[in-house]
Amino acid sequence: MSQTISLKGRLSARRSFIDGTFRLFLYLSIFISLGMIFWIVSSLWSQAGWLLSWDLLTQYPSYDIDNAGFQSPLVGSLWVVGIATLVALPTGLLTALYLEEFAGKGNKFSRLIELNIQNLAGVPAVVFGLIGLAFIVRGFVKWGFTVGSAAAVIAMLMLPVIIIVSREAIRAVPPSYREGALALGATPWQAVWRLVLPSAIPGTATGSILAVSRAIGESAPLLLLGALSFVTFNPTGLDSPFTIMPLTIFKYASDSREEFQILASAGSLILMAVLFVLNLIAIILRDIATKKRNV
């Protein structure tokens, strides 16, 4: 014991300097990232916080400031991102499972797929929008400027992220789990379904949260898919025309009237709140799943 203390005493000057500097950088980083959020939220809030009311959620976009709100863009955003998540989450998870557990490791074909998925994650969103415009809106699918087309494009955008993160999560499950299960006579299916997948849920959920958050704020691809519109009704199905929050905010912000520019700030606050609530729900669900498994 005394030896340890004396050792610390001898090295303390240099060590504590490095230690202190490192800590300082950590604090600085967290200050910068939290400060940015604080700055954005507070400047939006001081500009438009007083405007927030349920009216903004129940009223539709309007040319008249007193009747203008965000209902149809908000519902449109939820439709598009909701459907995209329903499509992309299972597909992405199953793809990741296949690549990690069943595909032959190291053969050329799976390496090619891997490389492509990683490339897809880096493709600019607007390129997905152009693909959607050419093949889904106009090409052989010919779905038009509808919720369905938008959801398809957003799902394409989300897929690579979900696949990559899910693979990491599955890879992090200790091999001894599978080996133990297989040794006890479980089929590969049972090992994957009952052990690997539940263990990978927390990591997968984190990735999905990121993907959904990105999707709900996405505007560039949907700009090409006709989302920059004045729509005063909620979508009723996949064939409905639609508009989304980010582009309605953009439209309000570029209006000639100052009131609408304030309304745009209010819309940004609403969008942030929605994002926050969605993330919170996902985190709670993930925690529940984690606890269940540990019991």
Added chain:
Amino acid sequence: MNNLLGKAVRGFVVVVMITSVISEPSLAAGKEYPVGNLLECGSRNKLVDHQGLQYKCSISGGGLKWKKTGLKAGSTTTAGPAVDLSKFKDVTGSIAIDGSSTVGPLTTVAAEAFQKASQTKITVGISGTGGGATKFCNGEIDMANASAPYSATQRELCAKNRVKFTELRVATDALTVVVNPKNSWAQCLTVAQLKKIWEPGSKVKYWNQVDPTFPRIMMPLFGAGTDSGTFEYFTEVINGKPARRSRTDYTPTEDDNVTVNGVKRSTGALGYYGLSYFKENTDINKAVQIDGGKGCVSPGLEAVLAGTYVPLARPLFVYVNDAKAKSNKAVLPFLEFYTLQLDGLAEKAKFLPLTAPQKVELDKAIKALKG
């Protein structure tokens, strides 16, 4: 990891809560009570004073303010020609419209009012005159807004896809050339001077290069983005045919607020946009009189109707797909509504209404569509 995220979430909640306390609405300045402190101007209330005049709680620059509605208590409709709207109440269907961001507000006002009077669903997209033309000529939409008549290439595309259409002139806009309010020298500019500033390859950087009597002050330029009808029209009438030739070392933007603020910030700045943006910003931008051969003329209703605001008074159009006007049962009633309400709509969207002969022409075109 979990723990950290949880902490971050809690931290965010605290941040939001602190922010909300700091900028509590009741502490926000800028509330005005023209009718006395009778009632808190809260979430869009209405109020009637002792003379029976209505006030409405409305959003403005610094907060909610009471605004006169100009109505006596009891009356509900705004002033305007009495039109029987009940005949539209059984109209159903949906109409897809897209195109110019300049004409967008006019059609939006019409669409909003028509949807209230009927059971239709109308979408008004804003993808620019050019983007709208592509969709229109692909037969993807029923109607298109345009702030410049379709060019030969656009007409060819329509012809290629066998889309027959009718061109309707619905309003007039006065393209406004604006400078900073502190600019005391440029009261009036001739078309030749504007051309000198905006022509391709122009080397004008200082005001005294335009006119030696002007001071030597830098001239930052702001203008319309190249996908807009505004750009098309301005370059054509100022720089001459063919359209779309302009100097390129200026700040092009699809968002006219960029021009408004750029001109506000710099003493020597010059920019151009539609009249509606000027009407909202008369305090921070100043309109220049234009001399197009008929003397110096300010943009405005009288000048445009008298035909003296040349060459920057421009027609605004709505294009209608002839086949869709027949097959889509909502299109013709909407057009009828549009023309009936045109003056009020144009005023609301801050455009200039049509002259009597122009209206006759519009009616004729719509009759032909009904055919």
